[in-house]
Amino acid sequence: MIRISIDAMGGDHGPNVTIPALAKVAERRGDVRFLVYGREEQVRPALAKFDKLASVTEFHHCEVAVRMDDKPSQALRQGRWKSSMWKAIEAVKSGEADVCISAGNTGALMAMSKFCLRTMATIERPAIAAIWPTVRGESIVLDVGATIGADAHQLVDFSILGAAMARALLETDRPTVGLLNVGVEEIKGQEEVKDAGRILRETNLKSMDYRGFVEGDDIGKGTVDVVVTEGFAGNIALKTAEGTARQIGEYLKSAMSRTLMAKIGYVFAKGAFDLLREKMDVRKSNGGVFLGLNGIVVKSHGGTDAEGFMAAVELGYDMVRNRLIEKIKSDLDQFHARLPQVARPLPAADDNI
Amino acid sequence: MIRISIDAMGGDHGPNVTIPALAKVAERRGDVRFLVYGREEQVRPALAKFDKLASVTEFHHCEVAVRMDDKPSQALRQGRWKSSMWKAIEAVKSGEADVCISAGNTGALMAMSKFCLRTMATIERPAIAAIWPTVRGESIVLDVGATIGADAHQLVDFSILGAAMARALLETDRPTVGLLNVGVEEIKGQEEVKDAGRILRETNLKSMDYRGFVEGDDIGKGTVDVVVTEGFAGNIALKTAEGTARQIGEYLKSAMSRTLMAKIGYVFAKGAFDLLREKMDVRKSNGGVFLGLNGIVVKSHGGTDAEGFMAAVELGYDMVRNRLIEKIKSDLDQFHARLPQVARPLPAADDNI
Numbered sequence: 001m002i003r004i005s006i007d008a009m010g011g012d013h014g015p016n017v018t019i020p021a022l023a024k025v026a027e028r029r030g031d032v033r034f035l036v037y038g039r040e041e042q043v044r045p046a047l048a049k050f051d052k053l054a055s056v057t058e059f060h061h062c063e064v065a066v067r068m069d070d071k072p073s074q075a076l077r078q079g080r081w082k083s084s085m086w087k088a089i090e091a092v093k094s095g096e097a098d099v100c101i102s103a104g105n106t107g108a109l110m111a112m113s114k115f116c117l118r119t120m121a122t123i124e125r126p127a128i129a130a131i132w133p134t135v136r137g138e139s140i141v142l143d144v145g146a147t148i149g150a151d152a153h154q155l156v157d158f159s160i161l162g163a164a165m166a167r168a169l170l171e172t173d174r175p176t177v178g179l180l181n182v183g184v185e186e187i188k189g190q191e192e193v194k195d196a197g198r199i200l201r202e203t204n205l206k207s208m209d210y211r212g213f214v215e216g217d218d219i220g221k222g223t224v225d226v227v228v229t230e231g232f233a234g235n236i237a238l239k240t241a242e243g244t245a246r247q248i249g250e251y252l253k254s255a256m257s258r259t260l261m262a263k264i265g266y267v268f269a270k271g272a273f274d275l276l277r278e279k280m281d282v283r284k285s286n287g288g289v290f291l292g293l294n295g296i297v298v299k300s301h302g303g304t305d306a307e308g309f310m311a312a313v314e315l316g317y318d319m320v321r322n323r324l325i326e327k328i329k330s331d332l333d334q335f336h337a338r339l340p341q342v343a344r345p346l347p348a349a350d351d352n353i
Numbered sequence: 354m355i356r357i358s359i360d361a362m363g364g365d366h367g368p369n370v371t372i373p374a375l376a377k378v379a380e381r382r383g384d385v386r387f388l389v390y391g392r393e394e395q396v397r398p399a400l401a402k403f404d405k406l407a408s409v410t411e412f413h414h415c416e417v418a419v420r421m422d423d424k425p426s427q428a429l430r431q432g433r434w435k436s437s438m439w440k441a442i443e444a445v446k447s448g449e450a451d452v453c454i455s456a457g458n459t460g461a462l463m464a465m466s467k468f469c470l471r472t473m474a475t476i477e478r479p480a481i482a483a484i485w486p487t488v489r490g491e492s493i494v495l496d497v498g499a500t501i502g503a504d505a506h507q508l509v510d511f512s513i514l515g516a517a518m519a520r521a522l523l524e525t526d527r528p529t530v531g532l533l534n535v536g537v538e539e540i541k542g543q544e545e546v547k548d549a550g551r552i553l554r555e556t557n558l559k560s561m562d563y564r565g566f567v568e569g570d571d572i573g574k575g576t577v578d579v580v581v582t583e584g585f586a587g588n589i590a591l592k593t594a595e596g597t598a599r600q601i602g603e604y605l606k607s608a609m610s611r612t613l614m615a616k617i618g619y620v621f622a623k624g625a626f627d628l629l630r631e632k633m634d635v636r637k638s639n640g641g642v643f644l645g646l647n648g649i650v651v652k653s654h655g656g657t658d659a660e661g662f663m664a665a666v667e668l669g670y671d672m673v674r675n676r677l678i679e680k681i682k683s684d685l686d687q688f689h690a691r692l693p694q695v696a697r698p699l700p701a702a703d704d705n706i
Contacts, residue, residue, distance in 0.1 A: 239569025265622025
């Protein structure tokens with residue numbers, strides 16, 4: 001049985017999107033149970049429409065709903081202990097749920113998740129991992145916004161977390177991992193990235209196949225299964241890719257409606273365009289996963305529809321079924337067992353410069 | 354008369370690409386003169402094919418050609434004073450040329466440009482500016498790889514440099530400027546970015562309209578004319594956008610060849626696809642501009658063809674004609690005249706936190 005806690009109030013559309021999404025998951029999965037948190041007068045009527053869902057759901061009324069524009073500090077002050085967001089996270093902490101899903105605002109969700117679940121013993125700071133569609137399938141990119149300016153050890157932590165997630169989600173036993181950098185030449189890039197690369201090379205973990213540095217254009221190529229960077233560059237990469245995809249979509253739309261010939265061509269090729277649209281559909285890879293905490297929290301895009309929220313719920317389901325947390329723990333243990341034997345102290349008093 | 358110095362040996366194809374590109378520019382522009390540097394036995398035969406070009410070109414033999422995979426330190430050691438790359442840059446320093454163009458390797462070109470031209474009096478570190486096609490036209494994005502981890506004052510410098518370039522290239526007197534960040538909320542982002550924003554807001558320069566923070570997806574939207582960031586994030590944004598465009602191109606190609614209907618549609622809509630291809634043609638916006646040095650150097654993409662190299666040469670031509678260096682100097686003067694009146698010392702001993 002997989003138990004999922006839901007912040008029903010999160011996102012731009014609240015229960016109007018979250019509840020129908022859960023109904024779909026309940027239809028598809030026989031082994032799922034939901035703990036749903038939200039305002040009674042909004043959630044109950046939505047729930048009442050779906051018999052199957054209602055039969056696998058335990059609902060809890062929460063007076064407070066964190067707003068999409070609340071600042072994290074504000075959300076913590078007003079929503080701690082009592083908001084639907086907090087309660088959904090807390091269900092993971094107490095062991096009542098295996099994973100928490102919210103489409104609420106990222107800053108508030110991260111602040112509450114850190115406060116409630118705390119980071120794992122050896123992890124200093126959490127990361128947000130995104131699933132990135134590539135020409136070869138899917139890759140995991142982290143951190144996309146939780147940790148600005150990670151040091152070498154944090155980048156190594158992110159590599160371990162991302163590799164564990166890849167083993168849980170992609171069909172691979174030893175995922176390939178690359179550190180995002182501005183060039184593959186040894187002289188380029190940040191010191192932190194170089195030091196992280198050295199540690200990963202020297203520890204040579206069983207849980208990942210470290211492949212060195214990758215550049216921005218390697219993400220879409222699917223050069224590696226896991227792309228690791230700090231949150232500033234990672235967030236900018238993610239948003240820039242989204243922007244570029246939208247930009248090309250607009251070019252394409254305007255080109256296809258410009259002449260009669262183009263319009264006729266569009267009619268013939270409609271199936272192909274539909275396929276393309278599906279490939280570019282961001283809803284299907286919806287969900288940023290918070291890694292490094294004592295429990296899994298999935299952030300769905302705030303503006304998503306039921307289809308997109310369902311994808312985020314399914315993502316949470318898959319990670320529980322594939323035992324992500326256990327994988328992370330054993331990978332971290334393996335790493336810390338090897339670290340003292342190979343890694344020199346940081347910052348590197350490098351003898352080969 | 355606009356005098357352009359050319360490193361004819363730079364790029365993957367050397368004179369086979371650079372010389373035909375110059376021939377096209379010579380046909381189009383009556384007021385251009387070239388100083389061409391390279392190996393005699395390779396450049397002379399290429400030059401001899403183009404009468405018009407030969408009549409406006411002064412050729413200088415250089416024994417050394419910097420290789421595409423030379424490290425910057427290696428290039429400086431072996432190529433300083435004597436390589437075609439060095440000589441082309443030196444022509445700008447001596448005043449024989451107004452701008453230098455090279456498709457040679459970026460690290461070497463930047464190292465030599467810094468060494469030879471030096472940064473402008475008040476500028477600590479140079480930036481590489483890229484011209485980014487957007488749905489609204491073109492924007493300038495800098496730094497895309499010269500300066501890793503810029504501080505607030507360097508980000509302000511980049512804003513001034515980028516705004517001057519926008520005034521030289523785009524048809525605007527007061528370009529809009531945004532600082533790339535991971536969110537528009539005040540609490541997010543790096544301290545350097547916040548401090549830079551404060552300085553730009555408080556100096557309120559005539560040369561630019563500072564609009565605050567922008568995110569990765571704002572670049573392709575053309576939200577502002579000039580997007581400013583440090584070189585690590587900027588390079589990753591640029592490469593990620595290139596990768597995403599290539600990825601979608603592959604999706605489109607495969608979708609259009611999958612069924613007979615799609616193929617028929619493609620035939621009808623071919624004009625539209627050609628238009629789209631032209632829109633996405635990276636050659637047309639080829640050229641990273643080195644800003645902040647005592648002279649203009651344009652880096653063309655190493656793998657480009659004659660069309661792309663021509664775009665880089667034309668870019669250099671436009672910047673000279675529109676007096677980029679004079680604009681930068683007067684903008685910097687204006688900024689330094691205003692700075693003492695508004696800016697508090699850095700790092701900010703902030704009284705409002």
